[in-house]
Amino acid sequence: MSVLAAADRLAAGSYVPIAILLLLALLLSGAMVAASRYLGRRLKAPGKFTPYESGMDPRGDARDRFSVKFYLVAILFIIFDIEVVFLYPWAVHFKQLGLFGLVEMLIFLGILGVGYLYILGSGALDWDRGGLYERRAGDGAE
Numbered sequence: 001m002s003v004l005a006a007a008d009r010l011a012a013g014s015y016v017p018i019a020i021l022l023l024l025a026l027l028l029s030g031a032m033v034a035a036s037r038y039l040g041r042r043l044k045a046p047g048k049f050t051p052y053e054s055g056m057d058p059r060g061d062a063r064d065r066f067s068v069k070f071y072l073v074a075i076l077f078i079i080f081d082i083e084v085v086f087l088y089p090w091a092v093h094f095k096q097l098g099l100f101g102l103v104e105m106l107i108f109l110g111i112l113g114v115g116y117l118y119i120l121g122s123g124a125l126d127w128d129r130g131g132l133y134e135r136r137a138g139d140g141a142e
Helices: 002-013 016-039 069-092 094-122
Strands: none
8 A cells, every 4th residue: 555655656746847847937938928018119010010911012902813723723732642641551551461452552543643644634734724714804803
């Protein structure tokens, strides 16, 4: 019984330094935030209230129409990113899977390859041909 009590005291005592460090970190960060708030300068510059646009002045409406190709590229990225998610566990267990695993992965890559060739053939990644959703002259959206 005394061995268990000593072990419990030892286990509880091993968390004391971590608790002290956590308390010190919270106190120090709180003191820095308070010092910054009360001692720092308050500048009311109009530039501080404009949205950041990569160092350029924002112009136009944020709800402008833009090409659907941006969505298409995002979807294609997700599809081929998921392909990598399936390839990684296959590569890790390649030796255990043997020839069956190799054939299955070649079929999977073949299906994705056909999809990729379709994407290239349809011009989905050809940005020079014009967007899928471009403004037309005279449609009233200017």
